[in-house]
């Protein structure tokens with residue numbers, strides 16, 4: 288057994304920054320983030336002064352300096368003042384990308400008065416996108432719920448059939464991550480349709496079988512999810528949660544959600560409730576029975592919803608507060624969803640893509656599995672021959688969301 292460490296075992300490479308010309312990082316800060324700010328103007332009914340500030344933010348991102356955060360009464364204000372200290376008077380494009388992105392979403396909420404008492408307090412500027420994301424994927428939701436109900440209705444659950452169901456649901460959790468509203472608007476095509484079999488060759492690292500072995504041998508303990516997007520991805524995650532609890536593979540599931548809107552579609556506690564209510568209102572009994580079970584699990588506290596400002600902070604995963612780390616140490620497995628959480632695991636740095644991921648992610652108290660479709664130029668743990676193949680076959684493989692990993696790190 289390798290020694291546990293509080294930070295990556297290897298020296299840290301440089302962080303990604305937008306000033307790197309021609310990168311997806313540059314494209315995100317100089318073009319995607321401005322268009323996200325402008326979409327907030329278009330999709331909300333904020334007054335003219337708020338819209339003018341949003342437009343100012345959008346126009347300053349490509350070459351302007353970081354604006355300061357004023358005390359907008361949020362409990363994370365003091366933390367942010369500390370995080371911002373080293374980056375005063377720097378341009379958005381010069382600072383680490385992960386910092387720039389998390390601060391962009393936090394600053395956007397200052398502009399929209401999200402935390403201040405008054406008309407706009409608590410108004411999620413991405414609400415419309417989140418809702419639309421659910422509505423456009425309804426057919427896929429019905430199909431998935433029907434499948435889960437079928438699996439749960441088999442009275443004697445053999446380990447092998449449990450594993451088959453779990454592998455399928457892990458893949459849904461993975462490909463559900465393709466439906467990312469910060470990259471593709473919910474008003475464009477429905478990206479929830481995919482064929483798991485055909486997608487198999489697009490999984491660059493596939494530890495799904497090992498994950499299911501770990502789960503079925505874990506004596507019905509606790510599983511944690513560091514959740515990513517609301518919408519279809521959240522429904523996929525909740526189907527996995529439902530199966531874990533309904534089959535007895537887990538007795539407790541804790542979801543870690545965001546404390547405020549961020550990265551457009553990232554899920555908050557209220558999004559889980561809104562999702563179950565949306566599903567409950569369906570006319571399809573396969574969907575409503577699933578939603579009812581979820582509500583019962585929440586009521587009986589077998590499914591616990593929690594949030595923490597760490598998840599919306601610019602900190603790397605290894606800077607996790609001790610209290611959160613201690614809490615996670617009671618889990619059998621942490622399921623870490625999506626691209627931004629994966630970037631956080633790797634500190635959003637330029638690791639060689641073949642670096643052993645367990646030499647980077649060696650700071651977690653229990654095993655973790657990352658379910659991530661690639662949407663940024665960050666990766667680790669890819670075998671050299673797999674890397675060579677994918678680089679040959681798709682020049683946009685790092686960022687087009689068509690490739691994924693189911694990557695297990697078990698340092699025990």
Ligand SMILES: O=P(O)(O)OC[C@H]1O[C@](O)(CO)[C@@H](O)[C@@H]1O
Pocket residue numbers: 315388464467469470515516550624625626627628630662663
């Ligand atoms: O929802 P996910 O999978 O975390 O991905 C979202 C993020 O991915 C990125 O495109 C690249 O990490 C971010 O700019 C984007 O907002």
